[in-house]
Amino acid sequence: MRPEQQGIEVAVLVSVGxxxxxxxxxxxxxxxxxxxxxxxxxxxxxxxxxxxLHAGPRSEENESALRGYLGMGLDTLTLLEQAEGxxxxxxxxxxxxxxxPQLVITGARAERGEGSGLLPYALAERLGWPLVNGLAAVxxxxxxxxxxxxxxxxxxxxxxxxxxPAIVSVDAAAPAARQSAFGPARRAELAATPVPxxxxxxxxxxxxxxxxxRPKRLKIVKAASARDRFKAAAxxxxxxxxxxxxxxxxxxxxxxxxxxxxEEGVLR
Amino acid sequence: MLETLLPILxxxxxGLAVIGAWRRVRLWRQGRPSAVPLLKGLAALPRRYLVxxxxxxxxxxxxxxxxxxxxxxxxxxxxLMILVHGFGLAQGVLGWLLLAASATMFVGSLFVxxxxxxxPARLSKGPWMRLPKSLMAFSLSVFAITLPAVGILPAxxxxxxxxxxxxxxxxxxxxxxxxxxxxxxxxxHAFAGAxxxxxxxxxxxxxxxxxxTGLKALNLDDEAAPLGVEKPADFTxxxxxxxxxxxxxxxxxxxxxxxxxxxPLNPKxxxxxxxxxxxxxxxxxxxxxxxxxxxxxxxxxxxxxxxVAREGKALVDAETLWSCTTCRACVEECxxxxxxxxxIVDMRRHLTLERGQTPNKGAEVLDNLIxxxxxGGFDPGSRLHWAADLNLxxxxxVKQAEVLLWLGDGAFDMRNQRTLRALVKxxxxxxxxxxxxxxxxxxxGDVARRLGDEATFQxxxxxxxxxxxxxxxxxxxxxxxxxxxxxxxEYGELGGQYEVRHHSTFIAxxxxxxxxxxxxxKGGSVTYHDPCYLGRYNGEYxxxxxxxxxxxxxxxxxxxxxxxxxxCGGGGGAPITDIxxxxxxxxxxxxxxxxxxxxxxxxxxxxxxxxxxxxxxxTAEVRDIAELVADALxxxxxxxxxxxxxxxxxxxxxxxx
Numbered sequence: 001m002r003p004e005q006q007g008i009e010v011a012v013l014v015s016v017g018x019x020x021x022x023x024x025x026x027x028x029x030x031x032x033x034x035x036x037x038x039x040x041x042x043x044x045x046x047x048x049x050x051x052x053l054h055a056g057p058r059s060e061e062n063e064s065a066l067r068g069y070l071g072m073g074l075d076t077l078t079l080l081e082q083a084e085g086x087x088x089x090x091x092x093x094x095x096x097x098x099x100x101p102q103l104v105i106t107g108a109r110a111e112r113g114e115g116s117g118l119l120p121y122a123l124a125e126r127l128g129w130p131l132v133n134g135l136a137a138v139x140x141x142x143x144x145x146x147x148x149x150x151x152x153x154x155x156x157x158x159x160x161x162x163x164x165p166a167i168v169s170v171d172a173a174a175p176a177a178r179q180s181a182f183g184p185a186r187r188a189e190l191a192a193t194p195v196p197x198x199x200x201x202x203x204x205x206x207x208x209x210x211x212x213x214r215p216k217r218l219k220i221v222k223a224a225s226a227r228d229r230f231k232a233a234a235x236x237x238x239x240x241x242x243x244x245x246x247x248x249x250x251x252x253x254x255x256x257x258x259x260x261x262x263e264e265g266v267l268r
Numbered sequence: 269m270l271e272t273l274l275p276i277l278x279x280x281x282x283g284l285a286v287i288g289a290w291r292r293v294r295l296w297r298q299g300r301p302s303a304v305p306l307l308k309g310l311a312a313l314p315r316r317y318l319v320x321x322x323x324x325x326x327x328x329x330x331x332x333x334x335x336x337x338x339x340x341x342x343x344x345x346x347x348l349m350i351l352v353h354g355f356g357l358a359q360g361v362l363g364w365l366l367l368a369a370s371a372t373m374f375v376g377s378l379f380v381x382x383x384x385x386x387x388p389a390r391l392s393k394g395p396w397m398r399l400p401k402s403l404m405a406f407s408l409s410v411f412a413i414t415l416p417a418v419g420i421l422p423a424x425x426x427x428x429x430x431x432x433x434x435x436x437x438x439x440x441x442x443x444x445x446x447x448x449x450x451x452x453x454x455x456x457h458a459f460a461g462a463x464x465x466x467x468x469x470x471x472x473x474x475x476x477x478x479x480x481t482g483l484k485a486l487n488l489d490d491e492a493a494p495l496g497v498e499k500p501a502d503f504t505x506x507x508x509x510x511x512x513x514x515x516x517x518x519x520x521x522x523x524x525x526x527x528x529x530x531x532p533l534n535p536k537x538x539x540x541x542x543x544x545x546x547x548x549x550x551x552x553x554x555x556x557x558x559x560x561x562x563x564x565x566x567x568x569x570x571x572x573x574x575x576v577a578r579e580g581k582a583l584v585d586a587e588t589l590w591s592c593t594t595c596r597a598c599v600e601e602c603x604x605x606x607x608x609x610x611x612i613v614d615m616r617r618h619l620t621l622e623r624g625q626t627p628n629k630g631a632e633v634l635d636n637l638i639x640x641x642x643x644g645g646f647d648p649g650s651r652l653h654w655a656a657d658l659n660l661x662x663x664x665x666v667k668q669a670e671v672l673l674w675l676g677d678g679a680f681d682m683r684n685q686r687t688l689r690a691l692v693k694x695x696x697x698x699x700x701x702x703x704x705x706x707x708x709x710x711x712x713g714d715v716a717r718r719l720g721d722e723a724t725f726q727x728x729x730x731x732x733x734x735x736x737x738x739x740x741x742x743x744x745x746x747x748x749x750x751x752x753x754x755x756x757x758e759y760g761e762l763g764g765q766y767e768v769r770h771h772s773t774f775i776a777x778x779x780x781x782x783x784x785x786x787x788x789x790k791g792g793s794v795t796y797h798d799p800c801y802l803g804r805y806n807g808e809y810x811x812x813x814x815x816x817x818x819x820x821x822x823x824x825x826x827x828x829x830x831x832x833x834x835x836c837g838g839g840g841g842a843p844i845t846d847i848x849x850x851x852x853x854x855x856x857x858x859x860x861x862x863x864x865x866x867x868x869x870x871x872x873x874x875x876x877x878x879x880x881x882x883x884x885x886x887t888a889e890v891r892d893i894a895e896l897v898a899d900a901l902x903x904x905x906x907x908x909x910x911x912x913x914x915x916x917x918x919x920x921x922x923x924x925x
Contacts, residue, residue, distance in 0.1 A: 019639040021647050026639055071624060179631035181624030182723040183495045 007047025008141055008164070010038045011101040013092065013119075014054050014077075016065045017111040025061045027068030030107030032177035034170045035069055038105055039178075041138050053095065055080040055088040058192060071185030072178055079192040087200040089119060093126040094195075102164040103146065108133060108171040114203065120169045127167070132160060135168040270413060270431050274353040274438070281442040282350075288450030289459065295546050296512065298571050299505035302469060309466035312474065316465045320474045324603045334379035338403060339458070341373025342445065345410055352417060363418035370411040377403035390518025392536070394555025399444075399454045406441025409434060452547075457515040461604055464513035467506045468605060481596065481805040482757035483613055486722040496617030496720065500545035500583070501571045507611060511542040513604045516556055520598030520608065525835040526591040530850030532559040533591035535598040535608045538584065542611065545569040545583045559588055560849070575615055578623070589615050590627050591847045594718050594840030595800040600831055616720030626719055629844045634721050641710035641728065646680045652706045654685035658692055661703040668740035669703035671695070671774075674755065676748030677711050678874035683881065687874065690898035691747050691771055697901050698783040702745070708735050714750040717758070719841040726762065729754075733764035743767040745774045747894055749801035749873045750839070756806070770802055772812040772872050772893050779818045786900040789820035795866035795888075796823050797857065797880065798833035799873035812872050815893055819900050826864045834860060838875035854879040862887045870896060
């Protein structure tokens with residue numbers, strides 16, 4: 001490797017996933033991709049260290065799911081032990097601020113719980129670090145600046161330079177996770193540290209119901225030839241009917257939104 | 269002069285042989301411990317050799333007789349030689365017996381020499397090519413030195429030069445036959461082979477009609493212990509001994525479907541590589557067929573070094589291990605009773621459980637098995653969707669039944685659903701009281717286990733055993749030989765003992781009991797493909813043929829059928845790991861079907877059906893036995909009348925309304 005490239009400290013935030021069909025706990029797909037990215041970075045930049053971090057309650061089900069990450073080739077996972085229903089963000093932010101890694105990798109969205117996808121943003125806000133979402137690859141790290149490849153829709157990529165420390169989130173564009181091996185997974189250590197639990201008050205007030213599939217807008221293609229159909233299928237989504245409101249008051253903006261929602265039949 | 273020289277030579281050779289034996293035993297003892305009764309094993313040795321081993325060797329009559337003459341002659345000659353020339357007991361009948369023994373051995377060695385003239389490709393060359401000459405050197409020289417001892421020739425016959433030359437030939441013969449036996453020549457097979465038979469890891473496989481085919485469970489209780497076999501020394505000591513017994517006859521190679529398909533596996537080479545590993549060194553001296561596409565001489569290993577390298581090359585490449593379909597053709601064919609499949613799965617266990625390196629779709633299938641209890645990742649709640657209209661009795665409702673119908677993962681496969689529906693029709697026609705587990709059933713764990721994921725296998729098995737323990741039934745019937753094998757032969761070690769029947773066996777029993785009647789067969793010619801997990805794993809060759817006979821079908825046998833049936837390529841997770849070769853195994857099997865001239869091939873396994881039906885431009889149709897039976901069903905004569913009256917009764921009732 002080139003001499004100016006030095007090993008960096010990477011923390012991967014992992015969650016307990018949920019299998020989409022059976023609902024069983026598992027390693028979450030996006031978080032596992034994040035770990036895969038980190039392990040690739042470790043190979044690319046010798047001397048890098050990858051740490052695993054999870055905040056949440058310790059139970060048999062959670063533990064076996066978390067060990068799924070350890071089976072990818074790590075010796076230890078730091079578990080910030082909290083009671084069920086606690087807010088993970090303060091605990092994670094405190095832990096990361098105490099010994100800041102240069103790079104924090106998370107999945108874009110959790111597979112259970114709120115799954116709002118807000119955790120990386122909330123963490124970035126608390127720590128005051130830049131955030132890059134939809135990461136596809138880390139190209140290089142030089143003098144505290146990382147060159148990243150961000151995935152955009154339809155296979156497009158955008159190259160970004162980010163000063164470390166930073167938070168990056170990965171989705172399905174990141175490399176697929178390697179197989180988790182049973183032996184190393186169960187031998188690895190779960191280093192649990194109890195942290196003060198801050199109950200998530202907002203969450204407690206919410207009403208939770210099973211999610212419904214979001215309705216999909218039908219794409220009506222009026223094409224005469226195969227060429228037109230192909231073009232329609234391959235074309236970029238164009239926001240043709242949208243409008244940009246600038247310099248309007250809050251009331252006007254709200255009215256415009258309300259009008260659109262009525263047009264679309266979201267509000268009746 | 270010879271009288272004084274011979275005892276020195278004989279006892280020197282014996283002494284060196286003892287030292288060699290001690291060194292060889294130390295090599296085997298590098299392996300993990302394995303408890304076998306030593307004295308009982310030695311006591312059983314003659315029977316295992318003369319009956320069980322000979323039963324396999326006898327499949328080739330000429331070689332069998334050759335071996336009887338050569339080996340029998342040698343053992344007798346060696347013992348008598350020690351008595352006659354070592355201790356000078358030439359008087360009386362002993363000398364004449366020695367003449368007879370060495371003459372017999374010489375005749376045998378002539379046949380060995382003939383065999384080595386144009387040896388078939390499966391035989392190893394190299395040092396093995398000199399073996400007939402060494403056999404002749406031993407037998408002729410012993411014959412010659414015994415002539416004066418019995419008085420046919422005067423004791424001072426010939427010149428001293430002749431005596432010296434004879435002594436040289438005696439040294440050659442003793443060197444190969446006695447010294448070489450324990451120091452690593454071709455005759456090593458006699459020494460290691462005898463002990464291997466005595467201390468075999470599967471003592472239960474010996475004896476008339478016995479078989480032992482279930483994989484041995486891996487102990488998962490010790491969390492610190494590394495899982496599976498990483499280094500040659502991780503095998504048990506008697507497995508290492510077994511590898512050393514290999515005589516390199518290549519019968520396994522001739523039968524191996526992966527080798528024939530040009531995939532990088534040759535069972536003989538694999539065993540020889542393990543021998544290289546246990547002694548340390550490179551495979552450059554191997555003189556047989558290589559793994560297809562892999563030149564000899566590039567691999568090397570040590571007893572405590574990895575078998576499969578993490579990077580680069582070690583003893584064996586991973587794709588060699590993943591090419592195996594676990595069809596057991598090699599084990600069935602091996603005259604030395606070596607257990608190739610056990611060794612391959614042991615090494616796969618390490619690759620999967622310790623390294624997480626199951627190739628291709630392996631990881632996905634294992635993840636599916638963990639998350640959804642079936643390899644396809646289907647919703648476990650949809651296991652019974654194919655039978656929505658059949659109103660199958662559920663075990664959860666009825667709690668007990670005469671027969672538990674095990675569906676297997678074919679329940680998710682649209683092709684196998686046709687077989688299952690046919691089987692249900694047959695069971696109903698025979699008025700069998702049966703029930704299914706429905707959504708409580710899980711994958712039997714077969715694929716997980718063959719892919720080396722013993723943890724997932726044991727998890728599935730234990731949960732299935734718990735489910736089965738809730739209900740009462742007399743036997744399990746299944747149309748999947750893999751489930752049949754796992755439930756019947758592999759659950760026992762984990763605490764589940766069941767009486768399991770393959771559907772062909774059960775249908776044959778129903779027919780014999782007069783509970784089924786068939787219309788005469790009107791179709792074309794039919795052949796039958798023996799599934800590996802039904803035939804070689806469970807010895808069921810007759811029942812499917814009896815069912816076909818009952819249907820009025822005369823089976824046109826393929827050249828490779830019965831215990832020599834060629835695999836369809838679907839076992840051992842081979843379609844999942846999908847190691848490329850030059851040909852496809854199912855294509856070769858459908859070609860066998862074509863050569864038999866049959867228009868239809870009857871099968872009894874969902875895997876075989878899928879593999880054989882996947883062949884493009886096949887000349888024969890593929891049907892499961894259950895489908896053939898269901899199509900031929902007619903009402904039983906006695907029942908027919910009842911049925912007819914019932915139908916009439918229905919009609920009148922309708923009319924009344």
